[in-house]
Amino acid sequence: MKMFKLSSKDMMLMLVLSAAVLTMPIWLVPFGAGYPDLMQKFAIFGLFAVGFNILFGLTGYLSFGHAAFLGVGSYTAIWSFKLLSMNVLPAVMLGTIVAGLFAVLIGYVSLRRTGIYFSILTLAFAQMCYNLAYSVLTPITNGETGLRVLRDDPRVLDNMFGVVQEGSPVGSLFGVNMQGYPGFYFCAVMLLIGFFISLLIFRSPFGMKLIAIKSNQNRMRYTGFNTRPYLLIAFVISGMYAGLSGTLMAVTDPLAGAERMQWTASGEVVLMTILGGMGTLTGPLFGAVLIKYFENIFSAFNESSLLEIFSFLPEPLQHFVVTIVHPFVGEGWHLTLGALFMIIVIFLPGGLVEGFGRLSKKFKSKPTQKSE
Amino acid sequence: MDAILLQILNGLDKGGAYALIALGLTLVFGTLGVVNFAHGALFMLGAFCAVTFQKILTISVKVKDESVTFFDAYKEVPYLEIWWGDTGLAIIDWAVPLSIFMAIPVMLLIGLLMERGLIQYFYKRTHAEQILVTFGLAIVLQEIVKSFFGANPIPTPAPDIVAGSAAVGSWLGLSDNIVYPYWRLIYLAFSLLVIFAVFAFLQFTTFGMVVRAGMSDRETVGLLGINIERRFTIVFGIATVVAGLAGVMYTPILPPDYHIGMDFLVLSFVVVVVGGMGSLPGAVSAGFLLGILQSFASMNEVKSIFPGIDQIIIYLVAVVVLLVRPRGLMGRKGVMED
Numbered sequence: 081m082k083m084f085k086l087s088s089k090d091m092m093l094m095l096v097l098s099a100a101v102l103t104m105p106i107w108l109v110p111f112g113a114g115y116p117d118l119m120q121k122f123a124i125f126g127l128f129a130v131g132f133n134i135l136f137g138l139t140g141y142l143s144f145g146h147a148a149f150l151g152v153g154s155y156t157a158i159w160s161f162k163l164l165s166m167n168v169l170p171a172v173m174l175g176t177i178v179a180g181l182f183a184v185l186i187g188y189v190s191l192r193r194t195g196i197y198f199s200i201l202t203l204a205f206a207q208m209c210y211n212l213a214y215s216v217l218t219p220i221t222n223g224e225t226g227l228r229v230l231r232d233d234p235r236v237l238d239n240m241f242g243v244v245q246e247g248s249p250v251g252s253l254f255g256v257n258m259q260g261y262p263g264f265y266f267c268a269v270m271l272l273i274g275f276f277i278s279l280l281i282f283r284s285p286f287g288m289k290l291i292a293i294k295s296n297q298n299r300m301r302y303t304g305f306n307t308r309p310y311l312l313i314a315f316v317i318s319g320m321y322a323g324l325s326g327t328l329m330a331v332t333d334p335l336a337g338a339e340r341m342q343w344t345a346s347g348e349v350v351l352m353t354i355l356g357g358m359g360t361l362t363g364p365l366f367g368a369v370l371i372k373y374f375e376n377i378f379s380a381f382n383e384s385s386l387l388e389i390f391s392f393l394p395e396p397l398q399h400f401v402v403t404i405v406h407p408f409v410g411e412g413w414h415l416t417l418g419a420l421f422m423i424i425v426i427f428l429p430g431g432l433v434e435g436f437g438r439l440s441k442k443f444k445s446k447p448t449q450k451s452e
Numbered sequence: 453m454d455a456i457l458l459q460i461l462n463g464l465d466k467g468g469a470y471a472l473i474a475l476g477l478t479l480v481f482g483t484l485g486v487v488n489f490a491h492g493a494l495f496m497l498g499a500f501c502a503v504t505f506q507k508i509l510t511i512s513v514k515v516k517d518e519s520v521t522f523f524d525a526y527k528e529v530p531y532l533e534i535w536w537g538d539t540g541l542a543i544i545d546w547a548v549p550l551s552i553f554m555a556i557p558v559m560l561l562i563g564l565l566m567e568r569g570l571i572q573y574f575y576k577r578t579h580a581e582q583i584l585v586t587f588g589l590a591i592v593l594q595e596i597v598k599s600f601f602g603a604n605p606i607p608t609p610a611p612d613i614v615a616g617s618a619a620v621g622s623w624l625g626l627s628d629n630i631v632y633p634y635w636r637l638i639y640l641a642f643s644l645l646v647i648f649a650v651f652a653f654l655q656f657t658t659f660g661m662v663v664r665a666g667m668s669d670r671e672t673v674g675l676l677g678i679n680i681e682r683r684f685t686i687v688f689g690i691a692t693v694v695a696g697l698a699g700v701m702y703t704p705i706l707p708p709d710y711h712i713g714m715d716f717l718v719l720s721f722v723v724v725v726v727g728g729m730g731s732l733p734g735a736v737s738a739g740f741l742l743g744i745l746q747s748f749a750s751m752n753e754v755k756s757i758f759p760g761i762d763q764i765i766i767y768l769v770a771v772v773v774l775l776v777r778p779r780g781l782m783g784r785k786g787v788m789e790d
Contacts, residue, residue, distance in 0.1 A: 343718060412598070
């Protein structure tokens with residue numbers, strides 16, 4: 081099909097990215113991030129942000145409720161583990177589809193409004209899901225304790241095919257347990273597939289229409305173009321990405337809690353997208369990895385480790401520096417995050433990708449000026 | 453009948469808090485055109501003004517406890533008690549109401565700094581960017597407070613004299629079963645007073661007149677040679693003070709912790725949207741209305757018919773209002789209506 085023809089540049093990007101993601105366990109080691117738990121997070125949140133970007137980056141609709149789909153995906157996956165099979169494939173499929181159905185419902189209603197009203201509507205729906213998951217829906221969500229997989233759950237499919245797991249149940253793909261490195265590679269492959277689909281959307285006429293809606297929706301309408309179906313499709317696709325990420329969370333760690341649906345979790349994915357660069361292909365992925373990386377590094381510091389780091393300074397200065405730095409790390413990591421976020425929005429609304437663009441332009445333009 | 457009256461009372465004090473926060477939000481939106489996601493953090497800062505004031509008043513010194521004679525025992529005695537005896541103790545008892553006098557200048561300063569330092573650069577940016585930068589600011593403020601005061605709620609009791617409950621029922625000649633904490637009544641009266649003061653300020657002073665003119669047509673007012681920007685800055689300061697006062701007075705009802713603001717922010721935004729973006733009476737009435745609706749929804753009789761309704765009622769109302777009447781209950785025609 082002509083619609084899905086990619087330029088050689090895009091193929092190169094895809095190849096480089098695949099290589100980079102799949103070799104993460106090697107090149108992340110010097111950064112102290114080469115262990116599976118963290119890399120799983122990179123892949124999962126990268127996928128979440130890439131999907132969120134399809135809505136926010138392309139159409140400009142700022143949703144503050146995407147965490148709801150993440151939570152729905154998680155819960156569905158756990159139920160699939162409990163009732164059907166510990167195999168991850170049905171869980172992934174069901175989680176994505178159910179999240180997509182939720183997105184159809186919420187999107188259909190929310191997209192009747194634009195701008196801040198859209199944000200408030202999505203926020204309202206997400207908060208409703210969160211509150212209900214904590215209270216009335218406890219039989220389904222297990223409330224505050226969180227939903228977990230038990231050994232004596234029915235698991236119809238597993239029983240039918242005589243699949244038996246030793247020990248406490250974990251998600252598996254035909255016998256390979258989805259923890260540690262296999263889990264990471266599973267998430268990484270999902271991320272690459274997701275990224276590829278997002279690349280196709282960006283380059284397709286459909287993506288162009290979404291960008292046109294972002295730049296001037298009224299003009300699109302005046303030319304006799306009904307924008308709503310396109311917006312709804314974009315909303316549902318990004319909701320399904322969120323559902324898939326939620327499923328992957330459940331796959332790597334069979335536990336689902338309602339706090340995943342809180343609106344601060346929706347805020348986090350907005351942060352990732354903005355930090356990397358909204359509306360750019362690689363930006364959100366980049367932002368997600370960066371935030372999760374720094375969260376991991378920064379929150380590990382405490383006062384004594386700081387004193388050690390700054391031990392090269394003279395004694396009084398050392399204590400002074402540590403007192404200043406201390407509120408920004410460890411428990412106070414969110415302070416750094418908030419401050420960083422403000423700086424990005426104020427000075428670099430296009431995110432880090434725009435920053436790199438500016439930098440490389442500067443370096444490129446200098447030699448030409450000299451040659452003149 | 454009794455139950456209904458009690459629920460209305462229950463809703464009113466929460467409604468008062470919603471109304472005060474929503475009033476500030478919509479005031480800022482109507483004048484500066486800025487969607488301020490950090491407004492909940494200002495409520496929280498107000499609450500922590502009360503906490504700080506209480507801490508300052510109770511700075512203590514260790515003295516020997518004379519009543520224990522067998523061994524050397526020490527107890528903490530606040531300086532105020534040593535200096536002024538019972539008067540000092542009374543001042544400590546009244547810490548929360550007295551902290552208003554500290555909160556007003558502090559909050560005004562914070563508001564002016566915030567507007568001059570950050571918000572003024574975001575007038576021309578999109579609403580999404582305003583939301584994002586103020587969201588970041590809210591996180592920062594919240595974390596700063598957390599690093600100073602810790603993550604646990606800090607109890608700040610009301611003065612002893614109003615600690616009990618008022619027999620509202622017998623005052624009104626109804627059943628004696630209707631009793632209601634004094635402080636919540638005070639909160640309700642206080643919020644009505646502040647709302648009235650803001651409205652009077654806007655309605656009956658020259659300054660307020662100029663601000664109202666600026667709200668409806670900023671450019672023309674500017675062309676008349678009036679520095680409307682500076683007035684709007686002051687309006688932002690007023691909105692900050694209102695949010696701060698709401699926070700100060702709420703501390704005896706709910707011991708403040710660092711994310712109290714976020715919890716109120718989301719609800720207040722819903723209140724503003726239901727009331728109508730940029731409409732002051734709309735924000736106030738929607739605040740009280742939603743507070744009362746929420747307390748009705750948490751009645752057991754209602755919950756048995758619609759389980760879980762108390763958790764979602766406010767959001768449900770918001771969804772319905774936005775779909776049926778997008779400009780909100782009292783929104784002006786044409787203000788962000790699409």
